[in-house]
Amino acid sequence: MAQFVARRIAFLIPTVLGVAFLVFLLLHLVPGDPVRVMAGADVSERAVQELRTKLGLNRPLLVQFGYYLLGLLHGDMGTSLRFDDTVTSLVLARFPATLELAAVSLALSLAAGIPLGVVAAFRVRSVWDAACTTVSLLGAAVPVFWLGILLAYLFGVVLKWLPITGRGGPLWTAAGWAHIVLPAVSLAVTQLAFTTRLVRDRMVEVLGMDYVRSARAKGLSEARVIYHHSLKNAMILIVANTGLQLGYLLGGSVLTETVFVWPGMGRLAVQAISGRDFPVVQGVTLAFAASFVLINMVVDMCYMWLDPRLRYA
Amino acid sequence: MIRVIALVCLAAVAVSVAGVPVRVGAAEPGGTLRVALTSDVVKLDPHRANDCFSTYVFDEIFDTLVALDDHLNFVPHVAESWQAAPDGTVWTFKIRKGITFSDGSPLTAKDVAFSFHRILDVPEAVSGKLSKVNMIAAVDVVDDSTVRFRLKRPYAPFLGAARQHITPQAVVERMGDEAFNRAPVGSGPFRLRAWRKGEQVTLVRNDRAWLKKPNLDSVVFRPIEDGTSRTLALLAGEVDMVDSLLPQMIDRVRSGGFTVIIKPNLFYQYLGFRQYASPYTNVKFRVMVQQAIDVDRLVATVYGRGGTRAYSPVEPGLWPRDEAAWKAATPKYDPARAKALFEELIKDGVMTKDTPIVVHVSQNTDTQKIGEIVVTSLKQIGVNATLKVSEWTAFLDNVINSKDGEIYTLGTSPAQPDPDAVYAWLFATASNNGGNILGLKAVDNKAVDDLIARAAATTDRRLREQLYARINQTVIFDQRYHVPLVYPNQIVGLSAKVHDPIPMPICGSWMVTSQHNTWMSR
Numbered sequence: 001m002a003q004f005v006a007r008r009i010a011f012l013i014p015t016v017l018g019v020a021f022l023v024f025l026l027l028h029l030v031p032g033d034p035v036r037v038m039a040g041a042d043v044s045e046r047a048v049q050e051l052r053t054k055l056g057l058n059r060p061l062l063v064q065f066g067y068y069l070l071g072l073l074h075g076d077m078g079t080s081l082r083f084d085d086t087v088t089s090l091v092l093a094r095f096p097a098t099l100e101l102a103a104v105s106l107a108l109s110l111a112a113g114i115p116l117g118v119v120a121a122f123r124v125r126s127v128w129d130a131a132c133t134t135v136s137l138l139g140a141a142v143p144v145f146w147l148g149i150l151l152a153y154l155f156g157v158v159l160k161w162l163p164i165t166g167r168g169g170p171l172w173t174a175a176g177w178a179h180i181v182l183p184a185v186s187l188a189v190t191q192l193a194f195t196t197r198l199v200r201d202r203m204v205e206v207l208g209m210d211y212v213r214s215a216r217a218k219g220l221s222e223a224r225v226i227y228h229h230s231l232k233n234a235m236i237l238i239v240a241n242t243g244l245q246l247g248y249l250l251g252g253s254v255l256t257e258t259v260f261v262w263p264g265m266g267r268l269a270v271q272a273i274s275g276r277d278f279p280v281v282q283g284v285t286l287a288f289a290a291s292f293v294l295i296n297m298v299v300d301m302c303y304m305w306l307d308p309r310l311r312y313a
Numbered sequence: 314m315i316r317v318i319a320l321v322c323l324a325a326v327a328v329s330v331a332g333v334p335v336r337v338g339a340a341e342p343g344g345t346l347r348v349a350l351t352s353d354v355v356k357l358d359p360h361r362a363n364d365c366f367s368t369y370v371f372d373e374i375f376d377t378l379v380a381l382d383d384h385l386n387f388v389p390h391v392a393e394s395w396q397a398a399p400d401g402t403v404w405t406f407k408i409r410k411g412i413t414f415s416d417g418s419p420l421t422a423k424d425v426a427f428s429f430h431r432i433l434d435v436p437e438a439v440s441g442k443l444s445k446v447n448m449i450a451a452v453d454v455v456d457d458s459t460v461r462f463r464l465k466r467p468y469a470p471f472l473g474a475a476r477q478h479i480t481p482q483a484v485v486e487r488m489g490d491e492a493f494n495r496a497p498v499g500s501g502p503f504r505l506r507a508w509r510k511g512e513q514v515t516l517v518r519n520d521r522a523w524l525k526k527p528n529l530d531s532v533v534f535r536p537i538e539d540g541t542s543r544t545l546a547l548l549a550g551e552v553d554m555v556d557s558l559l560p561q562m563i564d565r566v567r568s569g570g571f572t573v574i575i576k577p578n579l580f581y582q583y584l585g586f587r588q589y590a591s592p593y594t595n596v597k598f599r600v601m602v603q604q605a606i607d608v609d610r611l612v613a614t615v616y617g618r619g620g621t622r623a624y625s626p627v628e629p630g631l632w633p634r635d636e637a638a639w640k641a642a643t644p645k646y647d648p649a650r651a652k653a654l655f656e657e658l659i660k661d662g663v664m665t666k667d668t669p670i671v672v673h674v675s676q677n678t679d680t681q682k683i684g685e686i687v688v689t690s691l692k693q694i695g696v697n698a699t700l701k702v703s704e705w706t707a708f709l710d711n712v713i714n715s716k717d718g719e720i721y722t723l724g725t726s727p728a729q730p731d732p733d734a735v736y737a738w739l740f741a742t743a744s745n746n747g748g749n750i751l752g753l754k755a756v757d758n759k760a761v762d763d764l765i766a767r768a769a770a771t772t773d774r775r776l777r778e779q780l781y782a783r784i785n786q787t788v789i790f791d792q793r794y795h796v797p798l799v800y801p802n803q804i805v806g807l808s809a810k811v812h813d814p815i816p817m818p819i820c821g822s823w824m825v826t827s828q829h830n831t832w833m834s835r
Binding site: 033034036037039043044046047048050051054082083084085090093094149152153156157160163164165166258259260261263267268270271274275276 | 352353355356436437438441443444491494509510511512535536537538539541542545546548549550551552705706709710713714745
């Protein structure tokens with residue numbers, strides 16, 4: 001196990017390096033002259049040159065990348081062009097909000113998706129199954145921002161039940177919970193659809209297995225058959241899916257955070273892109289990519305814990 | 314009974330000159346005004362940023378040397394009076410006595426001079442404001458209450474340049490730029506309570522405010538980038554004022570009992586002809602393009618109630634304007650006539666039936682629609698027109714640095730409410746916009762350059778009006794460098810609880826001025 005973890009961490013380094021290089025190239029692949037755009041049209045060409053020198057953009061590409069990497073090793077992702085802050089402090093200030101939103105959405109989608117999937121599987125080709133399938137299809141088809149706007153209009157404007165903008169505070173406060181409900185639900189719906197489908201299909205498969213028939217023949221209760229024998233076996237796939245979901249939720253937060261004015265990394269990315277704050281765009285992309293890679297590693301480790309066969313492979 | 318109440322309410326509502334509803338009656342002090350802005354506030358130091366949204370906050374924390382009234386006239390503020398030497402190169406300002414910064418220290422002539430030096434003495438890109446004040450040769454502190462500006466050249470619109478925010482020298486020097494940006498100290502009606510970058514700026518009443526006691530206890534600025542979310546936040550009562558509503562939401566917002574103010578925004582969108590190659594350099598070609606496009610329909614289609622048709626670069630609210638004369642001098646939409654001109658151009662050898670005509674726009678919903686309408690209109694008269702869409706970065710790079718002949722569309726807002734800011738920026742060869750983007754450096758533009766310089770050098774308003782009328786005649790109606798399209802409107806949404814706000818037609822919104830003092834009813 002320790003060896004496996006060490007190997008995975010060793011793999012992490014080239015992956016993050018590759019991502020860092022791609023992210024770094026971002027600034028140089030943008031068509032036109034980003035420095036001119038940063039400076040604005042009513043600033044002279046000389047001032048644009050000054051800014052270019054200040055940002056170190058007149059040095060050779062590889063030298064710039066070297067400095068960028070050196071900075072990264074020190075946890076320095078550069079300085080925001082618009083705010084005076086370092087990119088690291090901006091990203092760190094926003095990361096908890098995004099993680100909080102992703103975690104609550106994930107919890108919601110699992111808490112609703114697993115039972116729905118089990119019900120559908122248990123009553124295959126019944127009205128229940130059809131209903132679950134239809135709901136999950138709809139959930140997967142609805143655009144996140146459209147659903148967000150609809151929820152905000154219904155619960156914020158018409159019913160006035162819930163706040164629709166911003167983060168209310170820590171999750172242990174009432175305001176904190178009230179503010180997270182709508183963004184978390186709208187973000188969870190698509191995931192809910194995937195989870196329901198996945199659990200249903202996997203459970204249908206497992207319920208048809210010989211050992212399930214044996215368990216039933218032994219006279220075990222149906223609840224025990226489902227929870228102890230079937231669901232546990234279906235779990236491996238669900239864990240894998242959950243990891244991917246978390247990655248998706250971090251990325252999907254861009255739209256949801258913008259609609260609900262959630263102060264997370266997704267909205268920071270949107271603000272940075274529209275403000276052409278390239279170091280921040282680089283930083284956010286790198287942070288998203290690094291967390292995706294890390295999550296995948298954790299998922300692999302969970303696999304090993306759940307499925308002993310993998311440990312000896 | 315209901316009718317009687319309605320009548321009483323109606324009688325109690327008057328409409329101010331600026332078009333903002335003002336309830337007659339006593340203002341109720343107290344309360345918090347929550348404002349949603351389209352983008353975030355990036356700096357709180359007025360000499361370190363030049364964007365519109367930061368300016369909203371600068372205007373509340375700091376005072377400017379001179380100010381603008383509702384009609385965009387310059388009025389005394391920190392300066393109680395001023396005097397220009399007859400040749401227009403020396404301007405002397407008398408500083409009002411008794412103004413203190415929010416930390417209790419007095420505002421003197423030294424702070425005024427220091428503030429201008431904070432723009433003049435640093436690299437241009439640091440403040441982004443150097444181009445507004447670069448005519449200043451020296452700033453002299455004559456005594457505690459007198460500041461004298463010596464200019465490099467006579468500059469009549471200097472009051473526009475003088476409208477800069479005043480920061481306290483002792484505080485800035487003690488704290489340093491970075492710390493001052495985080496904890497600014499000014500003499501304006503409000504002072505900073507808290508700033509969560511990219512999220513929220515909270516201001517509270519400055520009890521040392523000198524102009525008048527602000528009615529509001531506090532003001533909160535929040536960025537809400539998405540137009541729909543901004544509108545929903547207003548409807549849900551989570552903000553009280555929205556700087557910009559989507560035009561298609563106007564009716565929905567009004568029907569909910571909210572106030573919507575639609576007003577010109579000192580913004581001008583036009584179609585320009587880059588003067589680097591034929592046939593764009595040909596006046597007849599430019600007339601042909603103008604007559605091929607139904608500009609009225611273009612404005613209605615693309616902007617709806619979000620814009621007003623433009624006939625000249627001078628926006629409503631600015632001077633000199635002669636809308637009737639401009640309208641009369643503008644060629645009517647006439648595709649048959651445009652087609653005849655196209656055939657003449659072919660006969661004259663200026664272009665052929667297949668000469669590719671490029672319409673270049675930046676990637677944005679409105680400008681792309683404009684581009685599509687222009688291209689379709691040109692194709693309808695047989696011109697081989699193509700649309701070129703570039704991402705904004707590439708677009709700006711291309712129009713500033715390339716020498717491509719093409720038709721393009723851009724919008725612009727004058728840096729100061731003075732015609733010099735309009736014409737010098739758009740049509741002087743020395744400016745980035747006139748020289749590089751429109752490409753006037755490639756043609757003989759001396760006559761226009763001279764007129765612009767003469768108009769800026771005289772303080773005689775009547776003479777300036779005449780000179781600007783001549784410039785307008787030359788660039789718009791003789792040369793037809795632009796097809797003026799539209800003045801996009803600012804659409805402000807307000808809760809019914811907000812009274813006496815002043816959404817200005819330039820960047821910034823002032824809660825407390827000599828004429829206004831925003832308040833909230835409970």
